[in-house]
Amino acid sequence: MLTALNHIRIVEQGTFITGPCAGMMLADLGADVIKIESPGNGDPYRSFKTGFYSAHFQAYNRNKRAIGLDLKNEQDRDVFYQLVAQADVYIQNFRPGAAGRFGADYETLARINPKLIYCSISGFGPDGPYAQRPVYDSVAQAVSGFLSVAIDPQQPRFIGPALADAITGIYAALGISAALVERGVTGKGKRIDISMIEAMMHFAVEPFMGYFALGEEPSGVDRPRLAQAFIVRCKDEKLFAFHLSSLDKFWDALVEAVDGQALAADDRFSQRLKRIDNYEALNAELNAIFATRNRSEWLERFDRFDVPFAPINNISEVVNDPQAQHLGMFVPVAGRIEGAEQTVRPAYSFDGKHASAVRAAPVVNQHGDQIRSALGSDPQKWPEMQPAAPAH
Known part of the structure; x- marks a missing residue:
């Protein structure tokens, strides 16, 4: 693990992705993240696909410790408050108002720990006309306007991961x-509210x-047209991408690379602004050219x-990509009981x-058991219970 935040302790009470992702980002930087789940099946994302340890759960909950607490139970709630008293950060992603029903609202936790950074993540914010609506990734993409500039309006459909x-x-x-940086100056905690729409x-x-x-009303095809970015299909049906941007040198190099003198002589493509206006026609011409050779x-x-280009790799191809291998992007999963043996390392x-x-x-x-027994000890000794793996 990295150790930039190894002096920071975080209590995370998150489910599915938003809260757990926030906790994971900080855990990846060395923070001691204690994940609180309901006893029994825990975070519903554990069973997103099969069993109680889905690959989806593994993705966003690495580098954490876990404890099962029922906050409706007085003894478990006392344990929770002891954890909060010794924490730097608390993260939750409940619907607005839900945390208050089991004593995890900001006012209650700030009285216990005035230095606490309290982060509340929601779909639409703490109040307003949409605040109590249920929301998931696709809904947030749609209502925020993001989806309108990320899809082809002629073939609209959800694709990709939960962005x-x-x-x-x-x-x-x-x-x-x-x-946390501000608290280092003021010594005071504060509440952070962030929503998916924001x-x-x-x-x-x-x-x-x-x-x-x-x-202008932007659409999903504006960016590739203006940036002169293309996806073409090769003879072997594999996809190839390149990005010409605003520099004529990239267009000139592309013409040379594809023996495309006829393209350069075509008045529709003789200038960058003309290539923007005739993007679809140029795309068709390029696809015809690339269909003559295999991607390799x-x-x-x-x-x-000198053209910015890349194959559109699938995940298995990225695993074997020379640059990804050179960067050491795939690392072992230490202390695994089940699940994947390796994963993508933090980007830093x-x-x-x-x-x-x-x-x-x-x-x-x-x-x-480990966390409960540690509550009575010196908080400064806690990091010793989860030593970091060496960096290289």
Whole structure:
């Protein structure tokens, strides 16, 4: 593990993705994250696909310790409050008002620990006309406007991973990090509220600025057209991508790479603004050219020219990609009881060192006895209970 935050203790009471992702981002940086779950089956994401240790749960809950607590039970609630008293951060992603029903609202926890950073993650914010609506990733993508600039309007459908969930978790971790820095100056905790709609609207700031500055309604095809980004299908049906941006040198290099002198001579494509206006026609011409060779041949050929390009790799291809291998992106999962043996490491390097392993996501209540017994000890001794793996 990395150790940048190894002096920080976090109590996370999150389910599914947003709260657990925020906790994982900080755990990846060395924070001691204690995940509180209901006894029994725990976080519903454990059983998202099969069993009680789904790959989806493993993805967002590594590097954490777990304890099962029923906050309706007085003794378990006392344990929870002891944890909060010794914590730096508390994270929850309940619907607004839910935390107060079991004594985990900001006012209660701030009285217990005035230095606590309290992070509440929701779908639509703590109040307002949508506050009590149920919300999941796809809903947040849609209502925020993000989906309208991320899909082809002619073939609209949801694709890809849970972007709104994960992006909101990352924003929450960023806000928590900033609050911890401020607390280092003021000595005071504070409440952070972040919602999925706010995170995704901020994430889509560029199309919003296009709307405000130009009065234009952005769509999902604007960015690739303006950036001159193309996806083409090769003879072997594999996909190939390249991005010409605004520099003529990339267009010139592309023409040379594909022996496309006819493209250069075509008045529709003779200038960048014309290539933007005739994007669909140029896309069709390029697909016809790329259909004449297998992708491996195009990759070998493009390696000799100054064009930003890449194969559209599937996940198994990325695992074997030379650059991913060089960066040491895949590391072992330490202390695993079940589940994956390796995973993607945190993206950061500090002083040239990155994490060389991650700790496995916990099973339900895996560290419950350990955490309960530690509550009576010196809080400064707690990090010794979860030593970091060496970085390299």
